[in-house]
Amino acid sequence: HFKDAYAEHGFGNQELSEQLVSFASNIANQPGVSDADKTAIISYAISQMGAEVAARPQDARVLLEYSLVLRAAGDYPDSLKAIENALALSPEKQEIMLQKGTVEWQMGDATAAAADFNKAYSLAHGYDDAATYAAAGDVITNNLAASKQILLDHFSTTTVDSDVLIYAYYQVKDYGDMLHVLELRNRTNPSADTGYRLASAYSLAGRTGDARATILATMKAYPATAAQGQSLLSQLGSQ
Numbered sequence: 001h002f003k004d005a006y007a008e009h010g011f012g013n014q015e016l017s018e019q020l021v022s023f024a025s026n027i028a029n030q031p032g033v034s035d036a037d038k039t040a041i042i043s044y045a046i047s048q049m050g051a052e053v054a055a056r057p058q059d060a061r062v063l064l065e066y067s068l069v070l071r072a073a074g075d076y077p078d079s080l081k082a083i084e085n086a087l088a089l090s091p092e093k094q095e096i097m098l099q100k101g102t103v104e105w106q107m108g109d110a111t112a113a114a115a116d117f118n119k120a121y122s123l124a125h126g127y128d129d130a131a132t133y134a135a136a137g138d139v140i141t142n143n144l145a146a147s148k149q150i151l152l153d154h155f156s157t158t159t160v161d162s163d164v165l166i167y168a169y170y171q172v173k174d175y176g177d178m179l180h181v182l183e184l185r186n187r188t189n190p191s192a193d194t195g196y197r198l199a200s201a202y203s204l205a206g207r208t209g210d211a212r213a214t215i216l217a218t219m220k221a222y223p224a225t226a227a228q229g230q231s232l233l234s235q236l237g238s239q
Contacts, residue, residue, distance in 0.1 A: 006048065014061065017052055020045050021065045025072040045069045053082070060089040064096055067103070076107045094120045098133050110140040125154065132160060136168035144174070161185050175205035186214075192222035199232060212236055 002020050009016060024045035027033055049066040056062050063086035070079035083100045090096055101116030114137030121127070121134035131154040138147035148158045159180045169178035182198045195218030202211035212233065219229035 002044070017049060017062070017065055020048060021069045021072075024069055028072040042069065042073045046073060058089060060086040060093065060096065063089070064099060067099060071103055071106070076103055079103050080107065092123060094123055094127055094130055097123075098130065101133065101137065105140065110137075113137055114141045114143075121150070128154070131155070132162040132164055135160075136162075136164045139165070139168040139174065140171055142172065159184050161188070175201065179205060190221070192218055192225040192228070195221070196225075196228060196232060203236060208236055 002016075002023070005013075005016055024042045027038055027041050030038075046066075046069055049062070049069050052062050053059075053066050063082050067079045067082035067086065070076075070082060080100070080103045083096060083103055087093070087096050087100055097116050097120035101113040101120070104116065105113035117130075117133040117137035121130040124130070131150055135147040135150040138144070138150065151158045151160050159177075161181055161184055166178055166181050169175070169181070179198075179201055182194070182201050186194045186198045195214055199211045199214040199218065202208070202214060215229050215232050215236070219226050
């Protein structure tokens with residue numbers, strides 16, 4: 001369908017390009033898709049976006065999308081180059097700066113990532129995502145007091161439901177703060193996935209009893225997921 005759309009509309013259709021990048025990025029993380037299909041789809045997206053960059057090298061948005069699909073492919077060095085080129089064209093764009101920090105984080109450069117996250121937040125304090133990324137940047141550079149101050153100033157609480165914060169806490173083994181976020185999510189937006197994710201976090205933190213109770217409660221609330229719950233209980237039994 002994407003090939004048909006490109007054949008009909010040609011290059012320069014921003015919505016089509018962004019949808020292709022989003023589709024390829026999602027496919028890259030789907031366990032049920034074969035490696036061959038993933039490679040074909042991501043390679044096609046990289047090829048199309050590369051051609052778009054060649055046609056519009058001064059378009060920061062195109063460079064951003066190119067960076068995103070390269071990142072989905074695991075090509076972090078070239079993704080960083082593309083995002084740096086985009087940032088050179090739009091140096092005050094928060095979204096681009098946050099994406100640059102994300103690539104640096106995935107490359108293992110926490111210091112550079114934190115600097116970009118905090119710089120992005122300093123440009124405008126009204127953007128929730130910039131605040132959570134800035135706080136996460138302080139977490140991964142072991143500046144927890146600064147992280148909590150950002151959250152408190154921006155959200156009036158230090159417990160904010162954010163995947164980027166959960167991952168940052170996990171990375172530095174701050175299981176207490178990670179659990180606070182997951183407990184909040186399980187209260188305010190309950191689902192089977194949320195319940196089992198919280199149970200796994202309890203287990204990781206050594207709270208086996210809480211993990212078991214959460215699994216049982218989730219199985220009761222969502223009976224269709226009982227097999228998943230039993231599998232998690234079996235894993236607890238071996239600990």
